[in-house]
Amino acid sequence: MATTAVTAAKMPPDTAVPDAANVVREVRKQEVRRNILLSTPALIVIFCAAAGPLLIMLVYSFLSAGPYGGIEWKFSIDGWFNVFVQRDIFDDTLSIADAHVSILWRSVKLSLLTTFTCFIFGFPTAYFIATRPPERRNLWLFLVTIPFWTNLLIRTFAIMELIRNQGVINTVLTSFGLIEEPIQMLFTDFAVMIGMTYVYLPLMVLPIYASMEKLDFRLVEAAYDLYATRFKVLKRIIVPLVKPGLIAGSILVFIPSLGAYVTPRILGGGKHMMLGNLIGLQFGQGRNWPLGSALSLTLLMLVMLALLFYVRSAGKSTGGSHG
Template sequence: MAIGETTATGSVPTTQMSGREATAAAERRSVRKRWLLVSPALAIIGLVGIMPLAIIAVYSFLSPGPYAGISWDPTLEAWLNVFMERDIFDETLGINYAHASIVTRSFVLAFVTMILALIVGFPTAYFIATRPDKQRYLWLFIISLPFWSNLLVRTFAMMLVLRDNGYINSSLIYLNVIEKPLEIIFTNTAVGIGLTYAYLPLMVMPLYASMEKLDFRLIEAGYDLYGNRWKVLWRIVIPLVRPGIIAGCILVFIPAIGAYVTPKLLGGGKNLMVGNLIANQFGTSRDWPLGSAISLFLMLMVMVALIIYVRNVISEADKNA
């Protein structure tokens, strides 16, 4: 007994030491294991996320190749050309009004789309969130149904609705509301309608998600405390579903500003958006560096807008807290 005790006491420092080493080794192993486990994800992010961006970033500082592609002459020309253009005769720099108007239009249309989607999507999401459980899934299914078909096909369908002898105009003429068809197709209005239609589900889904969590007793409490419907909406519902509103706005704004198909088909070539401008650089204009520069510029603008937006939201939340 006594011998056993002595041995045990004597061996304490060594076991402690080896114990510490063993722990360290185990920790190293677990760190290695963790990296091993995340490596497929990292590889995919690197390969399909960061690599293409890096290529674009490099291209934007090179010169266009003779027949599309690039040539390896470093220059800032592409970045300069995003908003400026050289006069054909005297090479002086001037503002590229075409580009400026396209970028402006893109921001305005994306913003209008976002607001329209919010105006339409908010009551829709509220309606779904207030249905009985079983019906909700049906309504969500119906909302997401358009996503099951191709955007191109849906946009062509939208053309059928909006064109001069389309469903809207022919019904309005049939009802004697108008005599001549309204000019909708190939206008900014058509693009706005098309974008709103295309991205509405992206607004409804996050709005629904936050409304579903809304405690409807709070609305009752609002009514009980003399708030009428509008006051309860502004003072209780909107502040509480704010995360959903923000998520929905971001999800609609970002794809809308880079839209390609909708402005191409419904804008009829004269109402270009940034997406079309970029596509042109990689296509007919054969100016890959400029296309890359505009792409990155668009990304930066969206990021700045988002950062400002999120900052505001956070500071507002802090103010409340």
């Protein structure tokens, strides 16, 4: 860069203008080259770590299952076929794969519920942090991220200690005479939802906070001056302005919930599977890798649909605010 600049300066004055353009072009070219070079490691990692395995799964999903796990190099659409359709094991009739559909429905239902509870707890938290004096906000944000310091497995076991029959909550309730028998919370869908809400809550708080921080609270004051009720301020001013954060948070909670494996495995008691566990089963005791691959790709497509929805609704809301 420096040498080109020097040669340009030595040129006679009348040719300086086209040369300056040349220099700019040269510098830009170098910049592009440098940028490509700098991003190569990241691109390689992305390709190897994301695209590679996906391609392998795509290939596997079109092969036959080996008798003891693994795959056989023989083309078959059984994997994909079995995602949606099941052949009755006893009379060979075909029907919708009702086990898969109910597991899928449970996953979607629990993920939506988790997203909703995260929103209920996360929104006021983000509002609280955003309305603190600026120098104190970092402390609160720091506190929100503390759970991330501990391993997911340990946090999940901690939840188990709280909600088990002889756990903290039941013991306290019984000792105050509020309940006679311990409430069965562990090994229920409720437990799975509590666990996922706890684990993913920071992923809801942080994006909402990011939007809320940019919110001009003078607008809120103005609304009050114009006799808006508290609810109206929330509905007409705050929510529309932090909508991008809300949507981002919801997506960040919904997607990992949909594929959750550890939490339903430990807190759900294994009696009712979620999608992640169904996929796990196919690679383990089920010995059906093609079906497992097809199920994973189905999950991936669900996630992409959710993202598509996000892009569309986020696009709409930013379009509005620019106007």
